[in-house]
Every structure is written in structure tokens, then in C-alpha cells.
Amino acid sequence: MIRVRDLRVAYGDRVVAEVPELDVGRGECVAIVGESGSGKSTTLLALLGLTEGARVSGEVSVCGVDVMKARPRALRAVRGAKAALVIQSPQAALSPTTRLGVLMRRALRLHGVTGGPGSTGGPSLTGGPDSTGGPDSTGGPGSMGGPGSMGKGSRGIDAVMAQACEAVLLDPAILRRYPHEISGGQAQRFAIAMAIALGAEVILADEPTSALDVTVQAEVVGVLRGLREERGLAVLLVSHDLALVSTIADRVLVMKDGVVVEAGPARHVLRDPDHPYTRELLEALP
Incomplete structure (x- = not known):
């Protein structure tokens, strides 16, 4: 559903994200983890052609559409209807009236x-x-x-x-x-419901649980896990929460300063990592 090769995103002379390889198949969940400013969200936006003002190169295919070569109209048809972006605070994107x-x-x-x-x-x-x-x-x-x-x-x-x-x-x-009458967890699930109603095959979730308490986080992750299993949805999850990622991801990419420093099956990366930075992230867990 998602295929990336040699993705490079730069603003001026500054490269903010480099991803050599990223694949997400139907029914899979791949997580991109790292600290703030590591290039996680930029990578997510680049997959939908939403990095305005950036120089983007490489190969990016989402739901069979070549994002790098597609016309704006073709990209608009992919966004939402085939690949839905679930942002960190969906309530902010909803009209309050x-x-x-x-x-x-x-x-x-x-x-x-x-x-x-x-x-x-x-x-x-x-x-x-x-x-x-x-x-x-x-x-x-x-x-x-x-x-x-x-x-x-x-x-x-x-x-x-x-x-x-x-x-x-x-x-x-x-x-x-109205948006102000629902909780943060309900807002996240409403955003996912919107994607389901549109018939989306891919969900790109950018820190979908960071503003939620632990109980509600588990509810949102449970919904994503169920949709993968029941509907074969492909999920690309951006998060800094390795404990949460360990409960849902099949594979993990670790980013630091815009570069992928480690990638592999979640059970290996999150239990016996090769890179010192990944070990630091794990050691920081409470």
C-alpha cells in the first residue's frame, strides 16, 4: 500500500528527512519513532505531497499512485478517500460551529x-x-x-x-x-471513522495518542489494531512513545536528526536494538 525508496526532503540547503526504504502492506502497521525534530512528521506529510515549499526527491507510491509524478487532482483523490491523515489534535481541524x-x-x-x-x-x-x-x-x-x-x-x-x-x-x-462536546479520544476515533466512511485503505497517524491519558490511548490503539485485523487497513504510525508502539507495530523505523538510524521487526528493534540512540530511547521509558 505504501512504497518508499530514497525519499529526501529538504528546505533550502537543510535536509530534514531521509528515508532509504519504507514499505507498508495491507493489514500491516509500521511505526516511525524518534524525538521531536527527528523528521517523523515531515516524512508522513511527504507521502501525501503535503510538504509545501520543500524539495522532495525519491520514489513514493501510495495506493498505487506515484506521489512524485501525480497531478494535483490525482493527489486530491488519494488524500482522504484512499489514504487518510489522522493528526495529533483533530479537534483543532473541526469547525466549532x-x-x-x-x-x-x-x-x-x-x-x-x-x-x-x-x-x-x-x-x-x-x-x-x-x-x-x-x-x-x-x-x-x-x-x-x-x-x-x-x-x-x-x-x-x-x-x-x-x-x-x-x-x-x-x-x-x-x-x-459539536466538536467542543466530545473528548480528545472521541475526536481521534471520529477522525478514524471519517477515514473508514471514505473507504480509506491506508491510515497515516501522526502522534494520535500523545494528548490522551493512558486509558484513552489504549482505546484508540485498540481501534487501530481491530481495523487492521478486520478490514486489512495499512497503518503508518508516527510516535515518540515506544511503549505504545510495541503494542501495535510489526516493524519500526527509528529516526534521529532526519536520518533513519535503525529499522527492522518491532520485536528486535524494541527489545535488542543495534543503535545506541534506540537504546537511549528505550532506557528513557518509565
Whole structure:
């Protein structure tokens, strides 16, 4: 699902991330770990072509799309619908005056998800005005978005939205709430639910649990683990928390000062590391 060879990201004369090799297959979780400023998040953004102003070279393929050569329109089609980015504080990216159901519905309509006949949660081929529920498809009896929902397509989208919430252990009633009415853990799971509703095959998670308490961290990691096993999702996780990474990752890349200093199976890297820096990170664990 993700294939990287000789990725190099530089701003001016400064190289901020170099990744010789990175592969994430269906149903796999690969973690990139390291201290702040090590190049982890920059690497993640480069995979989606989101490093504005940077000089990026190498080979990057995500869900079969050559990120380095794809036109902007092709990249927009990949982002969200095929590869979803889950950021550290998703609440900051949500409009505070808009219900969660309305926000999710807009994202689905933007990517052509109708929930109609033949829809599987990804872009539908049914098309037509009715398939997105029309201009007032943000609510109504039985809808998740507020008053005024119309059309059979709207009911189909409601089902897609509800099923996505249930997949991440959220009550679909949460779609009636505003962003300030949910917790940090619920916001993270809502972001993952959005990816599920869009039919994403890859989740790129940037420090998804760093602002959460230990119990909620376990819930979010449990959701990601379940989605890998049940849906074959590929997960690329960026984190500085090696204890958390050890519970979910199959393979680990360790970065320091923009360079990969160690890579391999998680059981080896996190138990018997070769590089002194990795040992330092492990020794810093409480």
C-alpha cells in the first residue's frame, strides 16, 4: 500500500528527512519513532505531497499512485478517500460551529461517496443529484446532521456514517454533537471513522495518542489494531512513545536528526536494538 525508496526532503540547503526504504502492506502497521525534530512528521506529510515549499526527491507510491509524478487532482483523490491523515489534535481541524454529522457528510460528498446502490463506502458510480441527498442533506428525521435531510441518497449516507462510527466503537448519536462536546479520544476515533466512511485503505497517524491519558490511548490503539485485523487497513504510525508502539507495530523505523538510524521487526528493534540512540530511547521509558 505504501512504497518508499530514497525519499529526501529538504528546505533550502537543510535536509530534514531521509528515508532509504519504507514499505507498508495491507493489514500491516509500521511505526516511525524518534524525538521531536527527528523528521517523523515531515516524512508522513511527504507521502501525501503535503510538504509545501520543500524539495522532495525519491520514489513514493501510495495506493498505487506515484506521489512524485501525480497531478494535483490525482493527489486530491488519494488524500482522504484512499489514504487518510489522522493528526495529533483533530479537534483543532473541526469547525466549532458545525455538527460532526454535517462535517462527515460534506467530506463524503466531496469524494463522491453516496451510500446508494452498489456503494461500499468508497466513491460511488451512481452519481446524480439524489445520490448525495441534495443541497439540504444535512439533517432531518433519522439523519445525523440536523434539520432538512432529503432523498434516498441521504439515507444511504446516514447508514455509511453510522457504520463507520460503530467500527471505531462510537455511538452514531455522536454525529449530532459539536466538536467542543466530545473528548480528545472521541475526536481521534471520529477522525478514524471519517477515514473508514471514505473507504480509506491506508491510515497515516501522526502522534494520535500523545494528548490522551493512558486509558484513552489504549482505546484508540485498540481501534487501530481491530481495523487492521478486520478490514486489512495499512497503518503508518508516527510516535515518540515506544511503549505504545510495541503494542501495535510489526516493524519500526527509528529516526534521529532526519536520518533513519535503525529499522527492522518491532520485536528486535524494541527489545535488542543495534543503535545506541534506540537504546537511549528505550532506557528513557518509565
